[in-house]
Amino acid sequence: MLQGVPLLRRTTRPLAVVCRVAMDQTIDPLRYGNRQQMGFSTTFSRQHEVPKLPLPTLEDTVAKYLVTIEPFAASTAELEATRKAAAEFLSDPDVRERQKQLEKLRAEKDNWVEDLWLGVGYHQWTAPLAINSNVVGYLYGKYRLKASQAWMSAAVTLGALDYRRRLLKGQIPINMARDKPQSMDQYSRMFDLTRIPGEKQDSFMQNKEPAKHIVAIAGMRLYKVVIEDDAGEPPSLSTLQSVLHSVLTDAKEKGNSPFPVAAFTTGERTKWAKYRKQLQKLNPQALADVETAAFVVCMDDGIDVADRDVAASSLVGDGRSRWMDKSFNLVIRADGNPAIHVEHSWADAPVPLDMALNHAIPYAERAERCELSPTFGSWPAPKEIEFTLDAELKRALRATEQSTDAAIADSDMEVVQCLGLGKPVWKQAGLSPDAAVQMAMQLAYRRMHGGNLPVATYETIGMVNWLNGRTECCRVVSTSGEKFVQSMLSGFLRTRSEPSRAEAEQLLRAACDAHLRYIAEGQQGKGVDRHMFGLRMMSKDGTQPALFMDPLFARSGSTGGFVLSTSNNSYIPRNFGGMFGAGMPNGYGVCYIPYTDSVVLCIESKRSCAETSSLRFGQMVNECLMDIATVAGIALPKSML
Numbered sequence: 001m002l003q004g005v006p007l008l009r010r011t012t013r014p015l016a017v018v019c020r021v022a023m024d025q026t027i028d029p030l031r032y033g034n035r036q037q038m039g040f041s042t043t044f045s046r047q048h049e050v051p052k053l054p055l056p057t058l059e060d061t062v063a064k065y066l067v068t069i070e071p072f073a074a075s076t077a078e079l080e081a082t083r084k085a086a087a088e089f090l091s092d093p094d095v096r097e098r099q100k101q102l103e104k105l106r107a108e109k110d111n112w113v114e115d116l117w118l119g120v121g122y123h124q125w126t127a128p129l130a131i132n133s134n135v136v137g138y139l140y141g142k143y144r145l146k147a148s149q150a151w152m153s154a155a156v157t158l159g160a161l162d163y164r165r166r167l168l169k170g171q172i173p174i175n176m177a178r179d180k181p182q183s184m185d186q187y188s189r190m191f192d193l194t195r196i197p198g199e200k201q202d203s204f205m206q207n208k209e210p211a212k213h214i215v216a217i218a219g220m221r222l223y224k225v226v227i228e229d230d231a232g233e234p235p236s237l238s239t240l241q242s243v244l245h246s247v248l249t250d251a252k253e254k255g256n257s258p259f260p261v262a263a264f265t266t267g268e269r270t271k272w273a274k275y276r277k278q279l280q281k282l283n284p285q286a287l288a289d290v291e292t293a294a295f296v297v298c299m300d301d302g303i304d305v306a307d308r309d310v311a312a313s314s315l316v317g318d319g320r321s322r323w324m325d326k327s328f329n330l331v332i333r334a335d336g337n338p339a340i341h342v343e344h345s346w347a348d349a350p351v352p353l354d355m356a357l358n359h360a361i362p363y364a365e366r367a368e369r370c371e372l373s374p375t376f377g378s379w380p381a382p383k384e385i386e387f388t389l390d391a392e393l394k395r396a397l398r399a400t401e402q403s404t405d406a407a408i409a410d411s412d413m414e415v416v417q418c419l420g421l422g423k424p425v426w427k428q429a430g431l432s433p434d435a436a437v438q439m440a441m442q443l444a445y446r447r448m449h450g451g452n453l454p455v456a457t458y459e460t461i462g463m464v465n466w467l468n469g470r471t472e473c474c475r476v477v478s479t480s481g482e483k484f485v486q487s488m489l490s491g492f493l494r495t496r497s498e499p500s501r502a503e504a505e506q507l508l509r510a511a512c513d514a515h516l517r518y519i520a521e522g523q524q525g526k527g528v529d530r531h532m533f534g535l536r537m538m539s540k541d542g543t544q545p546a547l548f549m550d551p552l553f554a555r556s557g558s559t560g561g562f563v564l565s566t567s568n569n570s571y572i573p574r575n576f577g578g579m580f581g582a583g584m585p586n587g588y589g590v591c592y593i594p595y596t597d598s599v600v601l602c603i604e605s606k607r608s609c610a611e612t613s614s615l616r617f618g619q620m621v622n623e624c625l626m627d628i629a630t631v632a633g634i635a636l637p638k639s640m641l
Contacts (some may be wrong), residue, residue, distance in 0.1 A: 018404040042170030044188070046181035046519055053113065053466040054525035055106045058099050060548075061531045063522075068475045068528060069552045071454050071482040082552045098538035102531075111468040113240040113530050116537050122345035123195075123202040129324040130266040130404055131411050131581040131604070136314040137353040138331075140307040140340035140577045140600075145192075145365070147336035150245035150372065152364060153299050156330055156338045156356075157214065158246075159363025160229060160295065161234050162354050163239065164191045168210065175464065181465040186347035190355060193327040194291040195343050197273035204346065215385070216244060217329075218299040219251030220260035220320045222385040225297075235379055237367055242376040250298055257320075259397055261387045265324035266316070266407075267400040269300050275396050278460040283387045290385060293460050296321055296329040301337045307415035311602055312340035315413070319404035328352050330360070330590060338364070346469055348462065348572050348576065357572045389531065413608045415577055416618030417600040421625045426594070429632035431596035433518075434459075434568050435512035437621075438476050440628055441564060441590065442486050442621040447493075449611060453480055456557030457564040458583070461522040472522040473529035474515070474567070476557070481511040492631060504631045521595065532558060563587035570594050577602045585609055587615055599625065 004200040053119055065551040066086055073079035106112040108414060127133070137494055139145060145152065166172055166185060175182040192207035212228040227234055232252055235243065264272055264279070280287050298321050304310040314323070314331050322329050329341040340356035342349060375477060389397065436457060455475035463469030484507040491500035521527065536548060547553065554561060565583035569576075570593050578591035579602045586609045603614040629636055 002323070024503050024589070032540075035560045040489075041171045043167060043174060043523060043598050043625055044170065044184050045269065047184065047330060047467065049181050049526040050465070050467040053463065053469055054105065055102055055534075056526055056531050058090055058095065060526065062090055064526070065528045065532065067558045068478070070479050071477050072456075072552050072555045074453060078552065082547070082550050083197060084169060085393055085547040086549050088515060089186060089545050092545055095535065095545055098535045101538045102534050103534070105534075111466065113534055114470070116534060117344065117530070119201060119535075120537065123198070126269045127440045128191045128266055128268055128404070128407065129195075130316050131407055132343050133344060133581070133611045134315065134324060135344055135578060135580045136331075136341050137349070137357055137576050137578050138314040139337060139577070142419070144310070144335075144337045145361070146343070147364075147369070148241075148242075148372070149299055149332055149334055149336050150248060152336035152338055153216075153244045153297055153330070155242035155334045155364035155632045156360050157297055158237060158240060158367075159360030160330065160355065164210065164294065167191070175404065176468060177313045177465055180465070183467050183469050185468045186351045186464075189326060189346040190296050190352060192292070193346055194284065195327075195345060196291070197269045197276055199270050200334075201389055202210060202269060204272075204343070205291060207283055207292055211292055212230035214295055215287070215290050215293040215296045215323065215326075216299060216382065217262060217321050218247050218606050219254065219301075220257040220262070221251050221254065221319075222262065222323075223247045223250075223382045224293075225382045226380040227294065229379075232473070234378075236371055238370045239375040239376045240381050241370065242373045243379060243382055244297070244299065244317055245372055246376070247382050247451050250382075254308055258392060259387070259389055261389075261397070262319045262323050263397060263401050265322070265402040266319050269401070271396070271400070275400075277302075278390070278393055279387065282390065282393075286387050287384045290323060290563055291325075293326070296323045298329050298331045298341070300331060300333050304335060304337065305419075307577065308413050310337065310339070310611050311415055311577060312408075312411070312413045314341055315579045316404075316408055316411070318378075319401065327358075328360050331357070346462075347466075349567075349569070350462070353569075353572055353576075353578075357574060368623045383542075403419060410607050411581070411630050412605045412612070412614045413546055413579060413600075414603045414614035414618050416601040416603065416615070416622060418622040418625050419597065421622070421629065422596045422598050423594050424596065425629055425634055425636075429626075429629060429634050431509070431512050431632055432516055433570075433599070436625065436628055437568070437592050437594065437599055438515055439481060439484060440564070440621050440624040441510065442476065442481055443488055443624040443628070444617060445487060445564060445588075446485055448617060448620045450501060453555075454485070454617070455563035455587075456555065456561055457521075458557060458566060459564035460567040461519055461527065463523065463525075465523060466525065470519060472525075472527040474519050474522055474558075475528060475565070476515065477556070478511065478514045478518070480507065480514040483507050484511040493627065505633065508628065529558065563589065566590045567594065569596075575600075579604060582606060582612075587610060588612065588614065601640070 067383045109181040192211050194205050194206050196203050214225050216223045216225050331339040342352045422431050427438050454477045459476050461472040461474045487504045487507050492504040560582045569578045582589040582605050589604040593600045601618045603618050605612040605614045
């Protein structure tokens with residue numbers, strides 16, 4: 001999944017010195033809104049059955065942590081020093097007191113880590129949302145859709161509005177894990193929500209009543225589009241198509257906005273917070289029209305050629321045509337191909353992508369094409385939302401545009417299809433597709449970049465089996481996995497002999513078993529990272545015990561420095577792609593999806609790093625998947641080799 005890409009991995013300051021978040025910060029008023037209005041009798045009716053997230057004991061977490069850091073130790077002495085620090089950690093009265101504070105949070109709150117994670121993992125992080133934080137889902141290759149831009153924009157918009165209506169009536173089915181309900185709290189924040197930048201911490205703003213308008217962006221201009229009549233009914237598809245066509249016509253006639261205000265939302269958060277205050281003083285109604293919209297529809301110029309272009313246009317586009325703070329933007333390119341761009345702090349990717357890819361886009365696919373009418377009758381005409389900018393804001397906007405343009409130029413995005421290496425291959429091999437891809441990425445990184453030690457690797461674990469659950473970190477690197485990588489590097493890849501293959505297969509299966517075991521334990525609330533994160537956040541003065549300052553703590557990713565940040569997105573029953581930014585300047589962000597016919601890799605890295613290349617990494621993962629299949633006893637077609 002893209003399920004909560006771990007923003008702690010991208011924090012711009014050491015987490016070891018972050019002070020505790022105030023416990024009175026809460027988003028409770030946003031969670032369900034008006035319970036009757038939010039369909040509490042159905043969609044949210046079984047929240048009380050979802051258990052609270054457990055809090056592991058200190059002993060259990062430290063024991064598991066010591067196992068996870070073994071592959072990162074450069075020497076026996078370094079490992080022994082860490083074990084000594086761990087023993088001191090367990091006997092430290094301050095650490096015991098921190099555990100008591102977490103136990104108190106668990107007793108008092110629905111989810112003990114929720115507010116901490118929202119604050120530090122998202123809303124206190126000051127880096128731009130563009131590329132770094134927001135995520136996307138899009139159609140690629142032969143699965144792209146084509147239609148007139150106005151028609152597709154109208155149809156997908158009506159599909160999203162239909163979903164909102166069902167959600168408000170409580171008609172969205174409860175997600176189930178076998179016979180047990182999963183937490184649905186994220187669904188209550190999907191519509192009518194905007195992230196507001198703050199000089200110290202961002203916050204949410206959600207309408208008390210559902211908005212009767214959306215914002216459409218075309219030609220870098222913003223337009224207010226009415227989506228409900230006086231009776232609360234949406235426009236017909238024909239009417240909305242005409243309305244949005246008139247937006248496109250007006251934007252084309254006027255040309256691109258010389259001062260595209262949406263670009264502000266791509267900038268560094270504390271600067272945007274300052275600019276927003278001034279923007280609000282000069283344009284209170286205009287800003288309110290944007291921020292109170294149900295969502296945003298972006299009708300972009302241009303047609304994507306390669307799949308990497310689809311990914312890039314969906315994630316950031318020209319840097320001037322997304323309201324990055326909105327809960328989501330629907331993106332429709334000039335050829336009608338739709339995508340969704342999501343602000344990440346309010347939900348993990350499966351929630352908005354489910355709405356877009358399983359409902360809004362299929363709604364459009366089922367809709368009948370209609371001729372474009374030159375008028376839209378009595379329906380209110382769209383109105384451009386015009387902003388007045390003083391000289392200071394104009395300078396700030398230009399600086400933001402330049403910074404975003406530089407980030408776009410630095411972003412190396414690639415989509416690689418590993419054809420013939422889909423789920424059936426791994427079923428035949430008796431391996432988990434997820435584990436196979438993860439082992440391939442470990443091997444690929446070392447073959448491409450060298451090094452005697454593994455690099456910190458994150459995979460998202462979804463935690464919606466727990467009340468208000470978000471994510472846990474799967475520590476992909478394991479002792480078993482490192483033994484497999486070493487056996488491939490020094491054995492099978494050199495000799496291609498049967499003895500080396502047999503040895504590598506044994507180690508491969510042990511590594512995959514260890515990987516699945518960690519995921520299963522993480523889903524049970526027995527992961528390492530969120531607990532240690534909570535303990536760090538309980539510091540009263542910012543000081544931390546020796547274990548949190550130990551070299552292996554940072555090297556294993558515990559401070560958020562994951563060189564490989566990965567997420568399995570195989571939760572939508574249709575072919576699509578995703579994308580999110582690398583967590584480190586020398587790393588990779590990898591959204592991967594095992595399908596029947598292939599594994600799709602959606603990769604982002606930085607051109608400013610001379611060592612990384614998204615294309616070469618994708619190609620190397622493809623080669624490693626073929627090697628792993630061979631090691632597992634699968635005879636691949638010669639055409640693949």
